[in-house]
Amino acid sequence: MELIVTDKLTKIYNKQIVAVDHIDLDIKEGEIFGLLGPNGAGKTTTIRMLSTLTRPTSGTASVAGYDITRDSRKVRQMIGYSAQAAGLMENATGRENLDLFGRYHHMDGGLLKERIDELLELVNLTEDANRLVKTYSGGMRKRLEIATALVHQPRMLFLDEPTLGLDIQIRVNIWEYVRKLSEAGITILLTTHYLEEADRLSHRVAIIDKGKIIATGSPEELKSAIEGDAVSLRMPSASAEEQAATFQKTEKILSAQPFVKKIMATHDGVNVYVDRADEATPRILRLLEKEGVETASTTVSRPSLDDVFIRYTGRTIAEEAARNNVGKGGK
């Protein structure tokens, strides 16, 4: 059964900036659904609309059959929202943070206390519950923050970039909690620009770019659609014109070869997609050398979700992240 259905959901800011462009999603009850894309792709805006925080410009969406605009009160009772920003009161204790959100959900005092103890246990913060949040580490904050979104036992949890800026060990630790929640039956929509996160956590992924969904499916489906391995050739650094010339030349040489399935330019060279990289790599290098195309290094990779992104957009998510590094926070 679908818990969330969107129909041509669109958000335009200031009548000109199209943040989210006619997206259609269906998220099934019980799954972890990943929304993967670079910064500024429209992930946060999508989550803000679905959680009733921002009103769509056009299109509709529903959570468990309730319309996000018309029945926003009903929707709010069913959802939990974990923000990209810390989302916590620094000068309050962990317990006080949980208590306030419970009160805003109009929970009864006794029941709330039980629920808080249970949640503290779940996120392993029982011992630190009465300390001020400003003394917490990054991982503790995130765990508490996710717990604040769960006080009222929502059916649907939105996680906006749950591990943004966290160390890898902490990230793995947060993933464990997310899986645990999913096993407990909560449906989860998570946004991320970390490929690994989308790949390892999500049952299904939608790849979003410039406000549009460009591909949806399980990570395996998406990757197998790429068909084959990627041989990444890094070229010696050169001017943009020289790079373009090198790419054209490489494309001309390789596209004639039957074993080459697809060729794409990257920021520092070329990706060549083939069935079997181990056999293809020496042949590619030999061909290029004969024609005088220099390569600095090669790497071979099994297809990743980034290759899926590259295939549809011609760019990598990492490049996009670097370009958008001005700190607009994905609004």
Added chain:
Amino acid sequence: MDFASDIWYTLVRRFRIGLREPIWIFFSLAQPLIWLLLFTQLFKNLALMPGFPTSEYLLFFAPGLIVMMAVFSSAYTGFDMLQDIQFGVVDKMLITPANRYALIIGNILNALASLTIQILIIFVMVYIMGVSVATGAGGIILTLIVVWLIGLAFCSLSYALIIATRSQTALVVIANLLSLPLMFLSSAMMPAELVPDWVGTAMMFNPVNYAVEAVRPLFVSGYDWSSYGMGLLVLGVFAAVGVVTAVLAFRNFGK
């Protein structure tokens, strides 16, 4: 019922957090003390001038100081909310079923509660320095009512400004820019009889001046219902405008 509970928990949590901010203690104690010491020394001899309403400058200045502190500390309350906005706490509150209006009203009420404590501390301070309020306990209560109206107006406008601009700089600049002229274009420090005509005219358009005029007789001479009534009327309208502005600003938050 839910509405009242949303207001209550907003008020309580904010108040509790406020108690943990040491800077708050500084504002409540140090600032009025500095003003008191500076101004009573600076303007000491004013009270000797013919036409000055009291023989001690301190007695004249105490009600002015109370109004002044009410304006200053209210004008900066927006800072509380700025942190919540930047930390994403406001977003999270808005997607709970809690009432939007209750959230902003709870914040305003907390600002009033803190303000009340601050003002009571000033009452104690000036009492220790030798000021006794002519109208006693009744006068103190009437003064607090005026302080609450000022607080409602300036806290609300401060919140509205921070919601609209999300900028600490904007709040500091505007609060600084406005609060001093509002004080000097009132009779907080100088009796209206002793200021140039144009200042006297400007005072008539300054709500802060009506607050000072409403409160001062309670300290100096006795109940003056006409100036008090006028003060309530002007400040009541001002407070209503402020609260409506804040509520409207908050209603469109994030949309």
